Amino acid sequence: AQSVTQLDSQVPVFEEAPVELRCNYSSSVSVYLFWYVQYPNQGLQLLLKYLSGSTLVKGINGFEAEFNKSQTSFHLRKPSVHISDTAEYFCAVNTGRRALTFGSGTRLQVQP
Amino acid sequence: EADIYQTPRYLVIGTGKKITLECSQTMGHDKMYWYQQDPGMELHLIHYSYGVNSTEKGDLSSESTVSRIRTEHFPLTLESARPSHTSQYLCASSDSVRTGPYEQYFGPGTRLTVT
Numbered sequence: 001a002q003s004v005t006q007l008d009s010q011v012p013v014f015e016e017a018p019v020e021l022r023c024n025y026s027s028s029v030s031v032y033l034f035w036y037v038q039y040p041n042q043g044l045q046l047l048l049k050y051l052s053g054s055t056l057v058k059g060i061n062g063f064e065a066e067f068n069k070s071q072t073s074f075h076l077r078k079p080s081v082h083i084s085d086t087a088e089y090f091c092a093v094n095t096g097r098r099a100l101t102f103g104s105g106t107r108l109q110v111q112p
Numbered sequence: 113e114a115d116i117y118q119t120p121r122y123l124v125i126g127t128g129k130k131i132t133l134e135c136s137q138t139m140g141h142d143k144m145y146w147y148q149q150d151p152g153m154e155l156h157l158i159h160y161s162y163g164v165n166s167t168e169k170g171d172l173s174s175e176s177t178v179s180r181i182r183t184e185h186f187p188l189t190l191e192s193a194r195p196s197h198t199s200q201y202l203c204a205s206s207d208s209v210r211t212g213p214y215e216q217y218f219g220p221g222t223r224l225t226v227t
Contacts, residue, residue: 009152032214043118043202043218044155051214090155094214099145099170104154 002027006103021076023091033074034092118219133188135203144186145204193226
């Protein structure tokens with residue numbers, strides 16, 4: 001069985017500062033990795049995904065993530081955040097069996 | 113652009129009532145999902161459908177039921193709502209051929225409150 005751990009439940013950061021949201025996974029088989037963003041009272045929107053190939057993945061809104069197989073991590077980064085990035089971010093893994101397994105989420109709070 | 117719709121967006125209902133949460137997608141995706149999300153918590157799969165007339169229970173036990181009579185429609189029903197059913201319900205769909213493997217598109221969610 002796979003599992004996902006998001007190490008930080010909340011990350012406060014000032015506007016224009018860089019941010020990293022951490023995600024670790026455990027799985028005995030190959031995985032496909034995703035980051036989703038959820039704005040208040042909305043569904044989830046896909047930020048980026050890793051399926052294969054280059055371990056550095058670029059997504060929407062200036063976000064990127066790096067797949068590190070040896071550390072079983074898929075951390076999300078942005079070099080300069082905006083107030084509008086305030087949201088809940090979910091890391092998810094799929095081993096190709098059925099549905100996604102989600103982490104518990106990280107609330108990014110961007111302060112002016 | 114993904115088109116997946118959920119109605120109602122918000123529902124407040126009394127204990128014992130029967131409710132149906134609607135989910136429709138216009139993309140022709142074969143797989144559909146229902147997730148339950150409590151405030152500040154992760155999403156848990158409660159139902160899954162491979163295609164028409166094919167449904168399975170998810171990882172989280174739920175008293176709700178689902179049906180998949182048409183490809184585009186995946187309603188969730190609670191026969192007798194209870195306060196413990198208060199949560200947000202998210203519907204999603206995917207299709208390995210059209211959208212790429214394992215990527216899911218989500219609806220806006222239904223926030224259910226049972227009083």
